[in-house]
Amino acid sequence: MLKSKIKLEHLVLIISFVNLILFHFPVYKFTIQNLNSSGLDWLFTIFSIIVLIISLNALVFYIIFFLSNYTGKLLVILFFNISSISVYFINTYGVIIDKTMIGNILNTNFDESSSFFSLSLMIYIIFLGIVPSLLILKIKILNVKFKSFIKKIVLSIIFILSLVYINSSSWLWIDDNSKSLGGLVMPWSYVINTSRFYIHKSQENQKQILLPDATIKNNKKSVFVLVIGESARSQNFSLYGYNKVTNPLLSKIKNIYNYKTNSCATYTTAGVKCILEHKKSRKLYEILPNYLFRNNVEVIWRTTNWGEPNVLIENYQNKEYLKKKCKGEGCEYDEILLSKLNDEILKSKKEKILIVLHTSTSHGPTYYKKYPEKFSIFKPVCKSVELGKCSQEELINAYDNTILYTDYILSSLIQNLNQLKDFNSTMLYVSDHGESLGEKNLYMHGIPASIAPKEQLEIPFIVWQSDNSKKLKKKEFLSQHNVFHSVLDFLAVDSPIYDPEMSIFKND
Secondary structure, three states: OOOOOOOOOHHHHHHHHHHHHHHOOOHHHHHHHHHHOOOOHHHHHHHHHHHHHHHHHHHHHHHHHOOOHHHHHHHHHHHHHHHHHHHHHHHHOOOOOOHHHHHHHHOOOOHHHOOOHHHHHHHHHHOOOHHHHHHHEEEEEOOHHHHHHHHHHHHHHHHHHHHHHHHHHHHHHHHOOOHHHHOOOOOOHHHHHHHHHHHOOOOOOOOOOOOOEEEEEEEOOOOEEEEEEOOOOHHHHHHHHHOOOOOOOHHHHHHHEEEEEEEOOOOOOHHHHHHHHOOOOOEOOHHHHHHHHHHHOOEEEEEEOOOOOOOOOEEEHHHHHHHOOOOOHHHHOOOHHHHOHHHHOOOOOOOOOOOEEOOOOOOOOOOHHOOOOOHOOOOOOOOOOOOOHHHHHHHHHHHHHHHHHHHHHHHHHHHHHHHOOOEEEEEEEEEEEEEEEEEOOOOOOOOOOOOOOOOHHHEEEEEEEEEOOOOEHHHHHHHHOOOHHHHHOOOOEOOOOOOHHHHHHOOO
């Protein structure tokens, strides 16, 4: 049991050691699995990483507590509780707490975050967060004189630098694996990457950079429906050769084409931005719906999801808005996006129409809640938010049912578009990113794209067009950036930034 009064240097060492024991199993696991040395070199590297984590944490905590015991306790309690949640998600879903994952977390709404609640999560929070916090609150810390404080700081820095120098032969390996290691070390993975996320946000243009004005070349009635999928990976679509029939309806529709595609990122905000921007850029250029709306195209955005860039149009319809005019079981699921859609198209006074449907159909962990019961064809299904506790068969069955439901939604949309005899119509379905379903012990998405597995990157890109529409180019592989230019091409929007090489359509 901890003493009621304790020297500051002893306290920070204890806190650092407890922090190491409670929250760094993923670091040990990753290092042991990936370290390419052996024997004494292997042991020394492991030992050095452990000592370095303790030393650096102790140094930072020592400075914080010296400045204010109250602030030190508050921060350590906060760190222990956040770290308990972070380690739960790392252990359960195989995620890495990097800048992209922080962006994912900060763009999550209540519906999504509440779907992760489980008894195991509460156990992590209670025993790894709350219990240590209560012990820390009871501790009284002996004051440290300034001279002694400076002396210990200097000695600590010398010790850390010496350890780094002695272990210099391992720095190449550490540098090669810095993204993974940096996303596993607590609490600095989320502290540093949250700072990086907000620094990046502050550097973005608060006002979008307008693209050059465009003109519409003809008055031929045309409607382009862009369906943005969520967490859909192409390998589970039977259109892409999957051995289970997950696309029974689309496979029977003529004028359906599919392309191989990789997503730009493994999380929604970046993936959707990629789909809507005219080229890859860190800058906030005017996105597709905003650009077309400003240039006299009718634009309708319907969504059951979130995480898109700022959509600056008049006709933005979220799930709450759509439910007011929808009746039936389907209104609780993504088919609500199709509710009275043809009526909206027909009442438009413009010849050129872009409709964006932003779905959430295949987002985990509660895949089984994303479709009506009649689409629960593949059984048994996983009904736990702790995906590792389900069998691989149960998990994939639940996910495959979401693809089966997507097939139904897309085929229903095509049927609706076929009724618009006065319009040339195109439907393009592309996902924001893929999804891991237990491969390499990874679940869901969010691994940095540079090291992400193919399951999180390979996505469907499916196109349907009405008879007498523009002909498609014969290409095997496309990117998300093909979307912007293809929409401009189909809707006959003449723009200085249009790139005919990036359009999926042949020139007339």
